[in-house]
Amino acid sequence: MxxxxxxxxxxxxxxxxxxxxxxxxxxxxxxxxxxxxxxxxxxxxxxxxxxxxxxxxxxxxxxxxxxxxxxxxxxxxxxxxxxxxxxxYTLEEIQDKFLAFKDDIETLDDASTKLIDRFEAKLGELPATNRRERLFEELALVRRAAAELLDAVHRLEKMLIPAAGARRPRGGGVADPTELL
Missing domain, CATH: 1.10.10 (Arc Repressor Mutant, subunit A)
Incomplete structure (x- = not known):
């Protein structure tokens, strides 16, 4: 298994x-x-x-x-x-150490992607004009800013939370006798 x-x-x-x-x-x-x-x-x-x-x-x-x-x-x-x-790891340790910010980060990613896609669809409906081109350029800046924000959030999360899969100093359960000294 x-x-x-x-x-x-x-x-x-x-x-x-x-x-x-x-x-x-x-x-x-x-x-x-x-x-x-x-x-x-x-x-x-x-x-x-x-x-x-x-x-x-x-x-x-x-x-x-x-x-x-x-x-x-x-x-x-x-x-x-x-x-x-x-x-x-216990569920409580996993909750505290590894997944503390995951849902919020994923929600931010999903929401920003959805919003940018909706803007892009709306802009696609506009007639081809200089204004439309400027709006697409603005949308490209927004897309880049959203990507930079997510990158920064991921970096901060990695600084605050140890890497998933990092080895524990001991296997959990009862303390090793040398740890009690």
């Missing part, structure tokens, strides 16, 4: 499910690759803020209701948690 997915597996899953996955699909993604994971784990991770919440997506057809879909980044986040737990 594997403890986590490989980078190649993660990329394959992300490419095939860009729109997100239901809780059952997430569990199946891990089970199909022989990694133990359950819906109970998913619910706990969401409650602790380790994994982003699902959002409702309407079903096609009349009176079909909606279903909860998790953003595809949830799979990568769960995988990171699985790796860190295999290194004997």
């Amino acid at each position: 594997a403890t986590a997915l490989s980078e190649a597996q993660l990329r394959e899953i992300e490419a095939a499910n860009a729109e997100g996955l239901t809780s059952q699909e997430i569990v199946r993604v891990f089970a199909d690759r022989k990694v133990r994971f359950s819906e109970a784990n998913l619910r706990r991770y969401v409650q602790l803020g380790l994994v982003p919440r699902s959002y409702r997506v309407g079903q096609k057809g009349r009176h079909q209701g909606s279903r909860g879909v998790y953003p595809i980044r949830a799979v990568r986040r769960i995988n990171l948690i699985k790796k860190l737990m295999a290194e004997r």
